Amino acid sequence: MSDALPIEVTSPVPLLELRGISKEFPGVKALDDVSFAVYPGEVHMLLGENGAGKSSLMKVLCGAYRADAGEFYHNGEKVAISSTADAQKLGIAVIFQEFSLVPYLDIAQNIFLGREPKGRIPGTIDRRKILADAKRVLDTIGFDIDPSTTVDKLGVAQQQMVEIAKAISQNARILVMDEPTAALSDRETELLFALIARLKADGVSIVYISHRMAEVFALGDRITVLRDGRRIDGVRPADVTPDQLVRMMVGRNVDMTYPRHFADKPGELLLEVKGLTAPTGISDVNIEVRRGEIVGLCGLVGSGRSEVARAIFGADPVTSGEIIFDGKSISGEPDLAARRGIALIPESRKSEGLALLRSVSDNLVVSALRKLFPSGLFDQRSAQRTSDGLIRQLRIATPSARQTVGLLSGGNQQKVVIGKWLAAGSKLFIFDEPTRGIDIGAKSEIFALIDRLVAEGAAALMISSEQVEICHVCDRAYVMREGRIAGHLTRSELTEENIVRLGMHHA
């Protein structure tokens, strides 16, 4: 690992420099005046929370997004990156987390996809040449494998190697890697680090996005921290501590207050999850939720938060463990969970929460049909009355209960999703990112609603990437990391720093 240690940047001219890059999407400033330079042969770590702008910056780099403002310099010369072809010409290649390999083609065909050496007969591939070329590329990165192996037989680490080989074969000089070790074992990670050292020695620069502190310090020559689309700082690993980095990523608290009336003492136990393990990647999860509580479930995207929610609700199968709700051990499909009083407000309300083509009323009563119409006979007028009540109670802005729900704003759609479980009389509300894509006004209304629900004896389990929100409204929180509960934070311990620290990978 010694050659992966920080080296002095010798070349005064950056290989690639971005100056004042901005990129705006409707309602969001994804990148705001970000400057960023990559020197030859360095590993440049890119750090930031979810939504800080890392992915956007990466996509601007590889030409997938066109920056609204800003300039690019290559070896000191001004250039334009307005397409992926431009980026490729400048030697920029991205290794995404989701690989772009064709599983049924072999390694050689994948490396030279679209650039295959032509055979003598038009339309054919020169098999001997493509295999020899592939072998040569694989040798340069020290990957010893038969290039005629089909990709679907390879493991994740090997597929990653093929991706890197493909980039190298296109003369990539800047390799952007998005959390490359996320799916690798320790041994595979070591091999990858050795390869990175080798590439560095050849003068290839690496932009490395990571959530793992250990990697940041083991590999990085320089670190750039992004937050809310802005570049916060650029530092050398030797000059900072992990704690300082965490503080840079989280920043000072934005002053936002949400109404919350904390109960003096917690109510009776409503949900108890014991040793929950599921094929979706969560293992040995233990959670308790009491009546009157809002319990946070934090962690990075992909740490298994949504999977826990879905497993409790019966939406995904469970391998082992027990879910005890209201004193009874439960299992089975979502319809059973819903009937027992569990509600799931899913992360994606449009694709998982609502029937967009149907009316507000149809959506509001859909989970309460059995409760509202015990005889099995449906009455549109009575459904409408119930809906009108909910529309008033939740202050859903809609011309009428007959309005198509897809036409409402995000915040009002979210209220409809919550409203359907109010109609059903649920006792435990599991919120998965309840405020994603919702404006501030609707946000505080939704939190006021959750507060009222738990004050009336219900309970809430709330997943959120917005740590400010978790800190403001939750009685306590669990933090997940890699499918497990990494820690539990009581009300007094609940700070953004603590959440980030527990959620980061410490190796």
Place this chain on the structure above:
Amino acid sequence: MTDITKGAIVPPRSFLSQDAIQVFYRLLAALLICAVLAVLSDSFLSLGNILNVLRQASLTFFIASGLTLVVLTAGLDLSVGANVALSACIAGTVIHKTGSPALGILTGLACGGIVGLLNGIMVTALRIPSFIATYGMLWVLNGLTYWYMAGETLHGFPAGFRQIGSGYLFGLPIPVYLLLVFLGIGTLFAQRTIWGQEIYAIGANPVAARLSGIPVARRLLLVYAVSGTMAGLASIIFLSRLNSAEADIGESLTLPAIAAVLIGGTSLFGGVGTVFGTFIGALILTLVLNGMNLLSVNANWQPLVTGVIVILAVWLDMKTRRRAQ
């Protein structure tokens, strides 16, 4: 025509649902066709012809009504015609062997229902797309029926049994009564039961339906079983009306039934449509074919005209729905 689509005759949206608007336009279209045919042909408005149209429409409707429920869930049942053939042949055999029409009717309904249930199991438990599951089922049923009948024709059933398809009651053909009964039951089921509501919800967004606590798999099983049972019912009426059964009687039934569903305004994407719309669809389809016969248009043109109507109806639906959003 442009006046109608541009909004000269537009029901006020505030108190009519999208479904009601679609049915309204379809009734208008059916009336328009009737008016045109009444002008062009003297015999169109005769009682005999009108009853004939209704009886023919009823046969398409029985199959199409069950199919409507399947399509409402964003599925498709391509096996209905083949199911009619198998059910008819088995029911016919039972009647011949036992002499009991009641037993034969029950067997026919049961056969249809079991086939539907098997479709449902393939779609839910095995997660095979309904289009493929029922397409495979079509071949399996055809194979079974041809093997079972071995080229034979069942012929001659008790007079009482034959009344179901060809008898009259108070001057109306019995299938027309059955049509009204099942139109009522189907509409009530779809609009006025919580199962109906759940079926619409599943069709509109199956993922959201499941996460809203609807037992999606059980409802789909029900829907395919109903579709199969309605095919079983149609088989009895065919058997009774034709007074015979052959292995190939189902071959020309599936596509018109799908056409009736589509002309009736039920969306193949699920969640939108009504059983009453399907009835009008069956009526429009029958009226057009009847009109062409009355006007002595070469019968070879009929498939072409059916195709054009289906495409037109779906296109107009998509246009009006897009505007509504």
